[in-house]
Amino acid sequence: MARRVVIVGAGFHGCSAALRLSQQGNHVTVIDKAYAGRHASGVNAGGVRRLGRHPAEIPLALAAWERWQYMADIVGDDCGFRPVGQVKVAENDEDMAILADRERQVRNLGFHHEVLIGRDELHRRLPALAGHCPGALACDGDGFANPYRTVTAWRREAERQGARFREGIEITAIEPKGNGWRLSGGREHFDADLLVNCAGAWAGELCKWFGEPVPLTAEAPMLMITERLSPFLGTVVGATSRPLSFKQFENGTVLIGGGVRGDVDTVRHVAETRLDGLAENADTVVSLFPFMKEARIMRTWAGVEAVMPDYIPVLGLSSQHDNVIHAFGFSAHGYQLGPITGEIVADLAMEREPKLPITPFSIQRFQTPCPEQDKLTYAN
Secondary structure (H helix, E strand, O other): OOOEEEEEOOOHHHHHHHHHHHHOOOEEEEEEOOOOOOOHHHHOOOEEOOOOOOOOOHHHHHHHHHHHHOHHHHHOOOOOOEOOOEEEEEOOHHHHHHHHHHHHHHHHOOOOOOEEEEHHHHHHHOOOOOOOOOEEEEEOOOEEOOHHHHHHHHHHHHHHOOOEEEEOOOOOEEEEEOOEEEEEEOOEEEEEOEEEEOOHHHHHHHHHHOOOOOOOEEEOEEEEEEOOOOOOOOOEEEEOOOOOEEEEOOOOOEEEEOOOEOEEEOOOOEEEOOHHHHHHHHHHHHHHOHHHHHOOEEEEEEOOEEEOOOOOOEEEEOOOOOOEEEEEOOOOOOHHHHHHHHHHHHHHHOOOOOOOOOHHHOHHHHOOOOOOOOOOOOOO
16 A cells, blocks of 8 residues: 655655655655755765675675666666775785784675785786885775766656655654654645655754654765876775775866865754865875875865764664654765665565664664674774
8 A cells, every 4th residue: 555655855865765665656755955965965975885884784785786786777877886996005014904804804704895905916906006005905896976966866766756856845843643744844744654764964853853862963074176187096095094085087086085074064054174184184195195295176075974873874663653764874984875775665664574684773772772783893
């Protein structure tokens, strides 16, 4: 039986849920206070990576990566996906020990996508890299895509399947109505049999309405892009002990990011860059690729992300209401998981057991003591 579903938040995860729920025949409305892809989903670094994932995320990352291989079949657009590979570079022997331990632990969990490479192989892949780097952890097939193009493609396909998008509406009240919910924003009201919380950095406000507050913080990872340079980089590069995400696009520009944070104003819905943080990222780049010292930065920006204390998302049913599903808090590395999020939400909506393990992502972990998760070195 078709249900009225309201999704709050039109980022990648909201659009993914909208597509899969619409394909089930539900009447889906997606509400966003700005527009689709305005914040984290549309302005991130576009990383499609399995490398360095929290152990609980690895099964989801592997499944999502498979979806990226045939993205054009799903939404009619490959979303700019380029499987150029990724390496996490060691800058000294201590870093190499960390990476070797990571590879060993991942293999002990039964996964083989992360491979330790030595100096010769690393410098074969990255001839311009500084000579002091002794090796790296590599994940072939990882890469990047175009974030805003991705959100747009998933939104359009969701609309083709019947979903409605209502932008520029900020939800100011959520109240029970019958066996469902009434959401209010301005002079408009939306009735739902099922509500899906994909509100990103503002998802915590919805959780308060549902009586299950979470320790979510809003953060603003900063990015900058250079002028066009001659091709020198054929893979995505990260560092082991310093925040870095570094890639060169086909037009020659180089995107630099990796986790240094800017300032967030959730009231005004804006994120701002900090020059000291941008300088930190630039210094890391120059230490790895010295010739980049002369490169000019053409633009900088930051996007608002929802970050959880354990750096993994809240993904699953509400602990208080059987007609509320949460999908938020992907902690600045959720872009790659977008294709699988909608499938999980759709399974939950149909009261089916998801094909992938999602117990570690339960909102209940912030409400009652949970068994300690496996300890594993990972990148957030």
